[in-house]
Amino acid sequence: MTEEPVFELKNVGYSYMDGLTALDDISLQVMPGQRVVILGVNGSGKSTLIKIMDGLYFPTTGECKAFGVPLTERQFRDEEFAFSFRRKVGLLFQDPDVQLFSPTVWNEVAFAPLQLGLPEDEIKQRVENALETMGIWHLRERAPYQLSEGEKKKVALASLLSLDPQIWLMDEPTANLDPRTQGWVIDFLLSLADRGKTLVLAIHELEVAQIVAQKIYVLGEDHRMAAQGGPDEILGDDDLLTQANLMHIHRHFHGGDAHRHPHVHKHDHHG
């Protein structure tokens, strides 16, 4: 392939201030237009990894390149670079309360296009489009605290849609949602992919990974890369999933014999 990867991580390690390791020796590649899933249990380092890819944290060891340029603190001091990077890459935070910092939904959705200095008419157009696409036009005057969890997620997505980045980094986009909203979000993700967007999704639900992933990286509880491969390869490997603690094991007792069978939901998001 002659195409240049969007992200290229080589032996990335990261430790927080307290010295504990959050990521250890992570290497991965994301190609343009690809749908990549980072799979791992809580605490395995998914959020940390995704923030490194968004240039919010910088690797303690190793290197994270985006568009062929190593992401460093110094690189981001170059305003021109920071500007073009922020315009191309959007990040959906795990906690929507973190993402919604503006006084009203409308302000929230207008934040990114305003910061990036788009012309006034275009900003209005984009905000209206984003609100309508997400079906939250009626919420535009609301304050964040007046929203339900599902509505917050939609506003957070709208606030990225108005930016219309080429690359969508998303941290647990489907967690803590009721099944209907979850299905809706999955449809939205697939529609982004149809429009040629690159998706990097941090996820811990196998059934969501199954639907959206073209390529899966599994983070182990030791914060190292446990495996990588296509969705069938990874999701068919019960031993691997059990080892990464991603498999819910249901025990059924039949006359004293413990018989185990893995529990993987096949998600029907068009239900």
Next chain:
Amino acid sequence: MLFHRRDFVARTLAELTEALQRAVFTHRYARLPGLLQRIDPRAKLVTLMVFLIGAGMAHRMETLLGLYVFSLFLAIVSRVPLGFFLKRVWFFIPIFAGIIAIPAIFNVITPGRPVLTIFRFSDPISLLGLVHIPQEITITQQGLKGASLFVIRVADSVSLAVLLVLTTEWMRLLSALSAFRFPRMGILMLAMTYRYIFLFLRVAEEMFLARRSRTVGHTPAREKRRWIAGGTAFLLNRSYNLGNEVYLAMLSRGWNGKARILEELRLGWLDALWVAFSILILIAIVFSEKGLI
């Protein structure tokens, strides 16, 4: 939500959350066609500073009361309902002023002519020769006067500040602060406080509720204290992390320290008039303090 009568902390937190929600997160009045809404946020910031200087310089009750009446007048012409405005302002005053003003009425802090004796020790008390507590604890006239001047001055300042916030859309206010080269970090902190006080209070409330749902019967005081200490540490830690995350979320969407808004801010003749008027008021206060008016 029902609270047990004795569960004072949980109830107070819930009430505080409610009140803050209504006080701080109201943009209902920012778009009404009133006087203050018509004035540019930068001009409003300047005049707020001028008025605050005036309130700080005034030492006569008449002047301070006059300024208070003026703030009520401003509320009326800006279509902020008086009942709502009074409640908002006086909700904050006990928090800011009570802690400082109440001790000041006693002779321990402000010596002077006694008005009311509260308590009498058998002997004067002197701790390590450093702190002297008189034999009689009394409320003094000087103390009362000082405290009431202080409270009314705080009421003036809070009223004017609340009016500014109520009549200005938040983003425009932040943008005005940016225009004055108010430090980036300061604007960021304001922006975050505005949004997150509420969240912190909710977390605190949930913590209390979660604890209550887990406790059956009476908790020993020592256990309670330990829980409160642990809870406070958790809350501070959580606040710190949240603040940090919010900052990252803003960075991620292109924040570079400048708050931007859609419409350009434009200064007009009304703004100039308003600033000139506030300066006139300041001059009037200075003269009245010197007994010249």
